[in-house]
Structure formats: C-alpha cells, structure tokens
Amino acid sequence: MIRHHPDNNMLLEYSSGSLPWAMSLAVSAHLQLCPQCRQQRESLNDIGGALLSESAPQTIDTDAFSKLMGRIDAAEQQTREEERLAGEMGEPTARPQRPVRHTDPILSDLPKVIRKLISRREPLKWKRVSNALRTSRLTTGQDRYEVAFQRICRGGQVAEHDHRGREVTVVLVGSFSDADGVYRRGDFLVREPGDVHRPIATQDQECLCLSVVEAPVKVTGLLGWLVNPFLSFRPA
Template identity: 60%
Template sequence: MIQHHPDNNMLLEYASGSLNWAHSLVVSAHLQLCPKCAAQIKLLNRIGGALLETVEPVPASKQDDETGQAFARLMDRIDTVSDQPEETPAERVVATVEKPFVSRDPVFSSLPPVVTKLMHGNPVLKWRRLSKGLREARLKTGQSSHEVAFHRIAPGNVVAEHDHRGKEITMVLYGSFSDADGIYSRGDFLVREPGEVHCPTATQDQECLCFSVVEAPVALTGFLGKLVNPFLSIKPQ
C-alpha cells in the first residue's frame, strides 16, 4: 500500500498545469499507481472547471487574436505535412533506429504507462556505477532544467549518505528502500529539499529501482564527499 504522496500544493500545481514538466513526469507516474491521489486530481479538476464557469468572459485582445492566427498557421502546416509523399526506405530506417523499449528484467516488468512511454525514446539504457551497489541510467526527456534518471540499488546496499543541493523527487518503481524517515515501496513518492541529508538502504531480499528528478547534483557527506563532489554534475537531456 502506498504510504507517501505528493503534498497538496504539488497536486494543485499539477492540476492547474503550472508544475514544471520534469516534476510532472514523476507526479503522473505516481497518479497511475495511486487511486487516492488520482481521485484528488479529479476533484481539483472539477473545482477548477466550476470556477471557470463563474468567470465573466473578456473580449479577446489583439495579442489573443494573433495567437489564434499563429495556431491556425501551425495546424495548416501539420495538414500540409500529412499530404507529403511517403518517406523513402532510407528515411524510414533512420526514423526507426530507436526501437520501443523491451526488457525481460523483472525490475521493469510493471512500469506506470507514462514511464513506459518515456522508455520508447530510451530503448537502450546506459548504466553507470555511482558507488558499490548503486547504478544510474540517465533518460532523454527533451528538457534542459532537470536531470531525469533511473537509480538501481542492489539488495541490502546502503547508499552513501548525501546532502541535496537542489530539490530531488524520487518515486519507487520496484522493490523498496528505507532511510531515517521511513520505508518506501512501489508507488511511494519522496521529496528531498536542499539541505536535507539521508542514507537510503535497499531491502535485503530484492533490489530497488527508483525514478528520480533532480535540480542539482547531490553532495556526499564526510571525507569522501570532499574528494568526489567537485566532479558531480547533472546533465539534463
């Protein structure tokens, strides 16, 4: 059972469309596994719709009119593209180089639909070892402000204690881990703010896969951190 959820402010930002795209990815994945939060989003959407019905209509400005014309031109371009001749065999090969993500690995056996869709653009994961028992695979998402990645923790592994230099949002996709504040299992949603320190530990019987979004690289604590931190960076893709 999911125990940890996005707070009400984050859900409200998501429902209103003001939450940044990278954070919205993780919230979407959580909503697809959490009936409680999904019901809350539906309620917020209904409230928002009801409020819009009470707003007095405002005459369109010149800027709004220009925006409408730009949208119309865009739709015309889309229609024009659909009338273009069929692509050549060579062009078709280039377009299909990136095949849909397929894996027999059990940690990827039951991904939320939004993560599965994201994997279509990341059919080959490039894992790099961050420490003993911890690996990371960065994901291409088409945005430049946050790093989106999978983090895979080996069974029983203790991740080095680290601080956060920017907001980090993590959702568990497989297995579970714990830290000083609790236990996090599939679907659980965890936000760490700058200055917060934790030391995640995977359960002994299975590995843990997390879906994470970070604004800035973490900072390892202690003597090891002094050696490693200058080389840590995020790389949005």
Template identity: 55%
Template sequence: MIHHHPDSNMMLEYASGSLNWAHSLVVSAHIQLCPKCAAQMKLLNGIGGTLLAASEPVTAAPTPADSFERLMARIEEDTDASPAAQQVGERQTTAARTRSRKAKRDPIFASVPPVVEKLLSTNPVLPWRRLSKGLKEARLTTGQNRHEVAFHRIAPGSKVAEHDHRGKEITMVLYGSFSDAEGVYSTGDFLVREPGEVHRPTATQNQECLCLSVVEAPVALTGFWGKLINPFLSIRPS
C-alpha cells in the same frame, strides 16, 4: 500499500498546469499507481473545470505544463496505434510488438506505470553506469533542459552513500523498497528531499529497488570523500 504522497500544494500545481515538466512526470507516475491521489486529482480537475466554465475566456501563453502535454502526446503517437487511424490488424501488430518488447525487457520494469512505459519507449537502451558497488544509474532523455531525470537501481541490502541535497530531489519507488532515517518507502511511494536534507537510502535485504528520480542540482556526498568528489559532480538536464 502506498504511504507517501505529493503534498496538497504540489497536487494543486499539477492540476492547474503550473508544476514544472520534470516534477509533473513523477507526480503523474505516482497518480497512475495511487488510487487515493487519483481520486484527489479527479476532484481537483472537477473544481477547476467548474471555475473555468464560470470565467471569462483569456488567451494564455504556453506554459511548461503545455510542453509536458505536447511531449506526452508525441510519445503516445509514437507508441500506441490510434483506433481512428489504424485498421484492426495494424493495432494487433502494434500490441504484439509492445508485448514482445516488454517480454525482452528487464523484469524489474514489468509493472511500471504508463507514463514510465512511454519514457522507456523513447529510451530503449538504458545507459546504466555504476556509481558505487550497489548503485547504478541510467540518465534519461526527456526533451527538457532544466532537471536531470534518471532511474536509480539499488542492489539488495546495499546502502547509498550518505549525501546532502543542493537542490530539490523528487524520488518515486517503482519496484522494491528502501529505507532511510525518516522511514520506509515501497512501490508507488513519493519522496521529496529539499536542499540541506541529508539521507542514506538502504535497499531491503532480499530485493532490488528501482526508483525514478528528478534532481535540479547535483547531490553532495558527506564526509571525507565528499570533499574530494563533490567538485566533479554535475547534473545533465535531459
């Protein structure tokens, strides 16, 4: 069961199209797994539609949310057969290829939400690198240049080094669970860490944990090693 959700302000920003691209990506993934937030989004969209119908037409400049929708539309065109443009046989072939691709993929990605499936289709080879004994990271190419978007994979029972945050970090659990001093986070849970907040995630003992993370600034390790390593940490907008 999902216990941690985006707050009302973030949901409203997402519904209005004013939330930045990278944060919208994680909110979208959460909504696709969370019936509670999906219902809230339906309500917000209904209210927005009513207000829009009652307002005067205005020509607006493209927003970051417009870029997000264009990117998602492009990924959709690349990965899914269009019923209007393809014959039945072509759709079946595409579906078979999709099933084959999923079958060959790491099982930890078997039940990710559709928006993450699209990310995987544009990042078919994940560039995993080991950050510590129990932690691996794969930075993703997403077509934006403000935030770093990445998968983080924590081995069963492993602890991530305690760290502070120099910028906002949004994390969603895609598989397994982890805990920190503030609580336990399982599949679908949505976590926001603000600058100055310190935590040390620890995966459950019997299962790996996979997270989708968006950061706007590099984390800062605490303690002695942090003083040595922090100057070399950086993010790579994707």
C-alpha cells in the same frame, strides 16, 4: 500501502498544467500507482471547474497526463520529420528503429508513462556509481532537471548525501529506508536543499526509483571530498 504523496499545491499545479514538465512526469507516475491521489486530483479538478464556471469563459486543458504523452510523441514525430527532410535533400538517414524491448525484469511492471518514455529510446545505459548504486539518465525533452533511474542492489546502502536543490523521488520497484522511514512502491518523496539522508534497500529485492533533481547531490562525510568533484548534472 502508499504513505507518501505530493501535496495539494503540487497536484493543483499538475492539474492546471503549470508544473514543470520533468516534475509532471514524476507526479504522473505516482498517480498511476496511487488511487488516493487520483481521487484527490479529481476533487481539485471539480473545485477548479466550479471556480472557472463563475469566471469569464476561457479554454483550459487540465489533462496533464495527456500533455505528457503528447510531449513524448512530439519528440518522436520531430525525429521522423527531420529524417524525412534529410532524405529529400539526399542526406544519409538512419534506419527507422523499432520500439526498444527491455528484457530486464526490473523494468517489466512500470507505470504507463515511464514505459512509454523508455520504449522509444536506445537501450538503457547503466552507470555504476558505487557497489550499491547504478543510475541511468533519461532523455525527457527539457533542460531544467536531471531525470534518471536510481537502482539500488538488495540490501545496498547509498552514501549519505545532502541536496543542493529540490529532488523528487518515486519508488517504482521494491523499497528502501532512511532515518525518516520506509518507502515502498508508489511512494512520492520530496527532498529540499539541506536535507541529508542515506537510502538503504531492503534485503529481499532490488529497488528502482525515478528521480527528478534540479542540482547535483553532495556526498557528506570523509568520502565527500573525493567523490563530489566527479558528480555531474545533465538535464535532458
């Protein structure tokens, strides 16, 4: 059962199309897993529609999910157009690539918006951060947030860390816990600057999360002075 959700303000921003693109990606993934929030979004849309009906007519697009799909498709279309133009100018072009088929079992049951995002990219490159954690940065066509998969091994404990900026996490596979509770598939967490926690995956399976962060985390404790200088941050 999903217990953690985006608040109404974030859902309203998402529905109106004013939420930053990377954050919208996380909300969209959550909505595809959470019937409760889909219903809440519809209620917010109804309220917004009633308010708009009393105001001056204007065109508005409230389908944020379609916008997400459009952004992903537009990036691929731009690449094809650049290759076509290069070919007309006699420049060498790369051979068209087929959609990537990911054989990793942990990627077999992801929300549609995430599947579409990774199916048209190069095979994922996983970087080992610690014995418990691997991460894979995703390219999402924006320059404000870093978007990545966070993969915790069975029973793995991530180093305790602070947040220098807002972080949104959506649990996609498995579950993890920290001092504040247990988070399962579909749960949507928002961490603000100053929040400190230490995620621990359950013993029965790996945990895969989507993270959207606006600043690098800061490892606390004695390990921090050694690790923090090497923590990078790359929006893409």
